[in-house]
Amino acid sequence: MTYRTIRQRLLLSAGSTVAMSLFLAAAASSQASTNDAYRAHVNAAADTARASTKPTPLSPSHHYFWDALDLEPQDAWSSLRASFQWQDKNLSPDAQARVDKWIEHYRSSPENIATITERATPWLAWISQQINERGLPGEIALIPFVESSFDPNARSHRGAAGLWQFMPGTGDALGLVRNGNYDGRLDVVTSTEAALDYLEMQAEEWYEGDLMLSLAAYNAGAGTVNRAQRQAQSQGLSGDYWALSLPNETMQYVPKLKAIATIINDPEQYGVSLPDIHPDPAFAKVQLAQPVSLTQASQLLNVSQSALSELNPGLLNGSLDPRSAQTLLVPEEVDTQVLAQLSQPSDITLASSAPQDTHRVESGDSLSAIAARYNVNQQDLIRWNAIERPESLQPGQLLTLTER
Helix, strand or coil: CCHHHHHHHHHHHHHHHHHHHHHHHHHHHHHHCCCHHHHHHHHHHHHHHHHHCCCCCCCCCCCCHHHHHHHCCCCHHHHHHHHCCCCCCCCCHHHHHHHHHHHHHHHCCHHHHHHHHHHCCCCHHHHHHHHHHCCCCHHHHHHHHHHHCCCCCCECCCCCECCCCECHHHHHHCCCCECCCEECCCCHHHHHHHHHHHHHHHHHHHCCCCHHHHHHHHHHCHHHHHHHHHHHHHCCCCCCHHHCCCCHHHHHHHHHHHHHHHHHHCHHHHCCCCCCCCCCCCEEEEECCCCEEHHHHHHHHCCCHHHHHHHCCCECCCEECCCCCCEEEEECCCCHHHHHHHCCHHHHHHHCCCCCCEEECCCCCCHHHHHHHCCCCHHHHHHHCCCCCHHHCCCCCEEECCCC
8 A cells, every 4th residue: 555545545534533523413412402401411512522623733743644654665674574473473482592592693794684685685575475475474585595695596515506495306396497508496486486385385284384394394304394293292392393303404494584584673673784675576577488598688678688697597598498487587677568579579589689699798708608608619609700819808799609
């Protein structure tokens, strides 16, 4: 609901209250006219009611509620806080101590929080929306903080990858395509949907909807958590997450998540500064039925190729092949008419200022990287473009990617 809508509703509500007061006062007077014995008493009461509706003069420092709305603009962080569900739940002293340990750890390095939350800027609003639509606790939007420091390209030494750090086998089981051209674990949209499906599925199948136990299983595997739960229950314990004896990383998993959510819930208290993030997603999605390179999309949309690469980390060779993925993410501010062109392959060819078999060199490009991106031989690339000094590529230089 916008500020304007809220204010209008408040004004209408205030007007309705005054009208109702006058209606009741009139009704009281009418009723009094039928009974002379009570006329004076009722009239006095009506006078008191009318007097109570007179506005009280406001001091210069007083603000209406809608003025306060202007002082607290909505952003992705405030929307996220409103969706938190675990902040008011009381924990046992031992459990709270586990959370407090991580609160102190995070607050001791506020610059790390600033770096990670800045990295979350393109993704946080959209991820929060997906979680809200499912009715899940908003805290789950911060799992990538714990898993990958919000780096879509993060890879662990064990083989996990992406914001949500899916292992290859888990990604395969969840239908995340993985080949030489595309890795669905790195695709933020696809991997987020898979992660939320996975959390909900495990919670419903094993833990009667308990998402904290599902988070533990997300980290350690359902078999490990189920064994720990049976052991705890055999000892007369509750069997909830906080009562389980689990591998150390899993013992710290939910406390880390709850700690960072506690800090984000009240950053000023913990001396943390958060970046401004708009409440609406920072990207738009374009469904494509035919291949397109990021070079081509960059030229058509008039946005940098690096911006498209950052939004589409799952595209390993710089192009989208609908046999692996059909959705291209583009900056949200891109003109909608241009997006319509991009979704129609015939229009792309007409609108592009360069043929599909070229690459425009950007700052930081190297010949070896360009060759790998387009799956061509570096020596062929040198020969096709008559390059004398491969180390001296210039930004803006146009390279042909095929033999003419």
